[in-house]
Amino acid sequence: MNENLFASFAAPSMMGLPIVVLIVMFPSILFPTPSRLINNRLISIQQWLIQLTSKQMLAIHNQKGRTWALMLMSLILFIGSTNLLGLLPHSFTPTTQLSMNLGMAIPLWAGTVITGFRYKTKASLAHFLPQGTPLPLIPMLVIIETISLFIQPMALAVRLTANITAGHLLIHLIGGATLALINISATTAFITFIILILLTILEFAVALIQAYVFTLLVSLYLHDNT
Amino acid sequence: MASPVPVKEKKLMEVKLGELPGWILMRDFTPKGIAGAFQRGYYRYYNKYINVKKGGVAGISMVLAAYVLFNYCRSYKELKHERLRKYH
Numbered sequence: 001m002n003e004n005l006f007a008s009f010a011a012p013s014m015m016g017l018p019i020v021v022l023i024v025m026f027p028s029i030l031f032p033t034p035s036r037l038i039n040n041r042l043i044s045i046q047q048w049l050i051q052l053t054s055k056q057m058l059a060i061h062n063q064k065g066r067t068w069a070l071m072l073m074s075l076i077l078f079i080g081s082t083n084l085l086g087l088l089p090h091s092f093t094p095t096t097q098l099s100m101n102l103g104m105a106i107p108l109w110a111g112t113v114i115t116g117f118r119y120k121t122k123a124s125l126a127h128f129l130p131q132g133t134p135l136p137l138i139p140m141l142v143i144i145e146t147i148s149l150f151i152q153p154m155a156l157a158v159r160l161t162a163n164i165t166a167g168h169l170l171i172h173l174i175g176g177a178t179l180a181l182i183n184i185s186a187t188t189a190f191i192t193f194i195i196l197i198l199l200t201i202l203e204f205a206v207a208l209i210q211a212y213v214f215t216l217l218v219s220l221y222l223h224d225n226t
Numbered sequence: 227m228a229s230p231v232p233v234k235e236k237k238l239m240e241v242k243l244g245e246l247p248g249w250i251l252m253r254d255f256t257p258k259g260i261a262g263a264f265q266r267g268y269y270r271y272y273n274k275y276i277n278v279k280k281g282g283v284a285g286i287s288m289v290l291a292a293y294v295l296f297n298y299c300r301s302y303k304e305l306k307h308e309r310l311r312k313y314h
Binding site for chain 2: 030032
């Protein structure tokens, strides 16, 4: 049982070929390109959702920050669709791999920081010292702020990985417990099944929320630096 | 087996059974040909089920069901051990 639990998180490869590339590219098939003014229902729904999200997300940015609109929207679309597809039975979720999340978090965070340093050097450096700190505390506070700056990409990546992985693990465990309890006591199995249903609903929410949080934080870091 | 139309240009349903191996060998297996086959298949499915005036949930749920099936086949080796059998 112990080995089975983590086997679903291993990178998939069929006959030695790494098909994880195929699985990462799969969500792109579900978002067709709009080619007309009035499209079919699938594209219209997706367009409406993207407009809703982008208006909400880009409202706080100035002109310079809004050049990141495409990046942020594709980010939330990718993470949201990948997480939701991972809730299907037997599927592999790429966002459970820390390598992929680090690959997303570090370049984006570094982009925001470097943008800040290039265009508003003084203001970016000023972020290291909150206003109104007493004079003796300044050296220590600068060190603390530097550490908290460098922890941002790690926190972004690990937050996403841990949330999705923990959710999937819980579903596996409680599902296994339900199955094992059926022969022992039907009522307990039923209660466990209800817990499983609630957990699945939570996982749907978490999938979307994690995407949102990731993107929101990147946009926040951007806002600080533009 | 003499046919007035050359074997290569016939569609699959019109190829006689004896001519089938020859027909398969004459298909275009270059990368461009394979890419073209995938493109044709994709647009055939898309235009039939999704790019219609009143598309339903069936179009996309067939894709998701195929995805689940694909992942099931991929992880069958590990799932084999979880069947309810006396001897594994």
